[in-house]
Amino acid sequence: EAGVTQSPRYAVLQEGQAVSFWCDPISGHDTLYWYQQPRDQGPQLLVYFRDEAVIDNSQLPSDRFSAVRPKGTNSTLKIQSAKQGDTATYLCASSLVGGSQNTLYFGAGTRLSVL
Amino acid sequence: TQTVSQSDAHVTVFEGDSVELRCNYSYGGSIYLSWYIQHHGHGLQFLLKYYSGNPVVQGVNGFEAEFSKSDSSFHLRKASVHWSDSAVYFCAVSATGTYQRFGTGTKLQVVP
Numbered sequence: 001e002a003g004v005t006q007s008p009r010y011a012v013l014q015e016g017q018a019v020s021f022w023c024d025p026i027s028g029h030d031t032l033y034w035y036q037q038p039r040d041q042g043p044q045l046l047v048y049f050r051d052e053a054v055i056d057n058s059q060l061p062s063d064r065f066s067a068v069r070p071k072g073t074n075s076t077l078k079i080q081s082a083k084q085g086d087t088a089t090y091l092c093a094s095s096l097v098g099g100s101q102n103t104l105y106f107g108a109g110t111r112l113s114v115l
Numbered sequence: 116t117q118t119v120s121q122s123d124a125h126v127t128v129f130e131g132d133s134v135e136l137r138c139n140y141s142y143g144g145s146i147y148l149s150w151y152i153q154h155h156g157h158g159l160q161f162l163l164k165y166y167s168g169n170p171v172v173q174g175v176n177g178f179e180a181e182f183s184k185s186d187s188s189f190h191l192r193k194a195s196v197h198w199s200d201s202a203v204y205f206c207a208v209s210a211t212g213t214y215q216r217f218g219t220g221t222k223l224q225v226v227p
Contacts, residue, residue, distance in 0.1 A: 004158070033214065035217075040220075041219055041220070042205055042217035042218050042219045042220050043159070043205070043217045044217070045214050045216070048214055056214060091158055091159070093158075093159075103149070103161045103164065104149075104151075104159070104161065104207075104215060105161070106151075106158030106159045106160070107158050108156075108157055108158045109157075109158050
């Protein structure tokens with residue numbers, strides 16, 4: 001069984017540039033999460049989906065960040081105009097049947113540096 | 116809202132020693148607790164979880180954790196660590212219908 005796949009692995013931007021991150025969850029997993037992990041900190045939720053519906057995006061900076069999962073499978077997270085404070089690793093995770101009790105399966109992450 | 120805290124940012128032990136990594140949570144209702152491991156440059160990997168039943172849960176690679184409602188804790192233990200256990204360990208908490216919230220992590224260094 002293939003794991004969660006993320007691309008790119010690394011991204012380096014100047015402030016104001018845009019970037020997109022892509023995530024392919026484990027096949028059949030209905031719930032997909034995007035977490036932001038600043039250096040030496042724990043993952044912090046940005047947004048999560050059940051199928052194609054957004055369940056919680058309250059911590060997504062909506063003025064510059066957007067996330068979609070149009071067919072309930074792959075997902076894209078986009079930063080419209082990056083800031084230095086966005087420097088972090090962006091982790092995608094998926095789980096089966098939703099619910100907080102389910103195990104999260106993480107991808108390797110995309111490490112973003114904003115100069 | 117559920118919160119989770121990991122009081123130790125760094126723990127250093129020698130290979131073969133036992134280790135306990137601490138996790139405390141705050142929430143008044145039914146709670147789900149998990150531990151994950153993150154090796155450098157990789158995503159998080161699931162170790163074990165607890166929701167109900169036996170408060171001592173066994174995980175992969177010899178890890179176990181014990182839930183204590185009275186102490187609001189879910190500490191992770193291993194009887195004899197190996198150098199390959201060096202990593203960052205995250206405790207996570209959630210309630211029904213909510214997402215998992217992670218602690219700040221404990222970096223475990225195992226000295227050969």
